[in-house]
Amino acid sequence: MTKPRAALSLMYLLLLARFAAAQAPAASPHPVVLHAARMLDVKAGRIVSPAEILVLGDRIAEVGSTVRHPSGAEVIDVGDRTLLPGLIDSHIHLFLHPGAEDLQTVQESVPERTITAALAAREDLMAGFTAERDMGTEGAGSADTAVRNAINEGRIPGPRHEDAIGYNPEQHILPNATYANSADELVAAMRQQFKEGADFIKIYETGADSIRDGKLSTPYQYSEQQLEAAVKEAARLGRHVAVHATGEPGTLYGAQAGVASIDHADQLSEDTMRLMKEKQIFAVPTFTIFEYFAEHAATPAQGAHEHQILDLKIQEFRKQIAAGIPFAVGSDVGPFPHGTQAREFVLMAKYGMSPLAVLQADLINGAKLLGWEGQIGSLERGYLADIVAVAGDPLQDISVLSNVTFVMKNGVVYKK
Incomplete structure (x- = not known):
């Protein structure tokens, strides 16, 4: 009785993997500029306002109150949100x-x-x-x-x-x-x-x-x-x-x-x-x-x-x-x-x-x-573009992390 169930489950797994691959978002072929009201500098322990991040491929290229906007860049404005590392x-x-x-x-x-x-x-x-x-x-x-x-x-x-x-x-x-x-x-x-x-x-x-x-x-x-x-x-x-x-x-x-x-x-x-x-x-x-x-x-x-x-x-x-x-x-x-x-x-x-x-x-x-120091955990130049956004200031109310409204991983936008 268990073999047909296992075979059926495996078939669904293969279909799921194929569907997920077909539906997975792709990294932007052009530069992306994220704009928000605020950004967390986790190492300094402060909020930067306003905030922009330039993403090239799967990496963060620039971070600051303003960054350069290369020709053809896609601008994603998340509005009154705080950007922070994934x-x-x-x-x-x-x-x-x-x-x-x-x-x-x-x-x-x-x-x-x-x-x-x-x-x-x-x-x-x-x-x-x-x-x-x-x-x-x-x-x-x-x-x-x-x-x-x-x-x-x-x-x-x-x-x-x-x-x-x-x-x-x-x-x-x-x-x-x-x-x-x-x-x-x-x-x-x-x-x-x-x-x-x-x-x-x-x-x-x-x-x-x-x-x-x-x-x-x-x-x-x-x-x-x-x-x-x-x-x-x-x-x-x-x-x-x-x-x-x-x-x-x-x-x-x-x-x-x-x-x-x-x-x-x-x-x-x-x-x-x-x-x-x-x-x-x-x-x-x-x-x-x-x-x-x-x-x-x-x-x-x-x-x-x-x-x-x-x-x-x-x-x-x-x-x-x-x-x-x-x-x-x-x-x-x-x-x-x-x-x-x-x-x-x-x-x-x-x-x-x-x-x-x-x-x-x-x-x-x-x-x-996790062995990824210098790659994730901070919004810095050269780090992987794992970036999320939340409403409010997590330094004042950490419960805002329960409602993430924007998700980017490896420069790929999964939620916005």
Whole structure:
């Protein structure tokens, strides 16, 4: 019974890819000048007004209050809007959608889930996210690399992507697990995932979580030495390791090993925060998924547990801000609807960061974490023309990022 469904899903996937390619907008063959009332200089932390950007091909050529208008240039006036760099989500799951996660990973075929991922990528792009880090397919193997390649080659619309193929390990018995019980097994699993096209490795370091006497309790999966072996193997190929780690001692082991990011980071010790600050290891809080789970729990008891975790996370986040650790912005979108993850900006500001600090964490730190520093995350000459526009001033009201009205990626206009 599953084979006809898989074959049908694959047929639809091929049709979808052909349709998307046929409908994908093309880069302008002539210069483009964007004009707006305002523009965000994210590095300087200020608004420039008025604002113009000259785009040649897929790159920004000039930025300022006024720029030259070459002969034949197309002028796009977005009006009373603020131009800013394309948004970055450093923790997403294209292959997940709202609903029972354990069921969708086993009941939906890989071709069907790949269609879901392609549609989700478009939703994220239309919401202004022009770059993302996909943290694994949850059971679809290396299918995310095919979606990534199709996006990067311009065959389907979506944010530029950096992909992890799967977890090492998943603590539940699901078909999305890559099991590794030693440093040697970790390295072997990583080498296989890199062969399949992974850009980085995600390691599931802690879980499941509980609250005991007001403190987070979460068992760790790997020792510092095992994680260090993984980090060294990734570095050998110019790649990095991210860990799903909510609390101690797993978060400390990750920091000691030198991972690139600690994702979720619910509770961090002083030693962990000191190391993260020294080594510039990014914390990726993912508040939105915690809020979503708390508000959409299946039972009152589960809801109370999720709210307890969220309340602790908020308290700990303020300590992390005070400690000066670096942050990147990631929402964990997938279990909640794609295209709505700008909620993460609002929550990070609500719980203690200034709007500017949130934007710098997203754009400057996000570009570093994804390995595209100097290419995205700022409106500067020579950067890729990933540009969005919103009404209002995001430095005054960061919630305006929830309504992106203009999207350009690689010099191609997708929404205006």
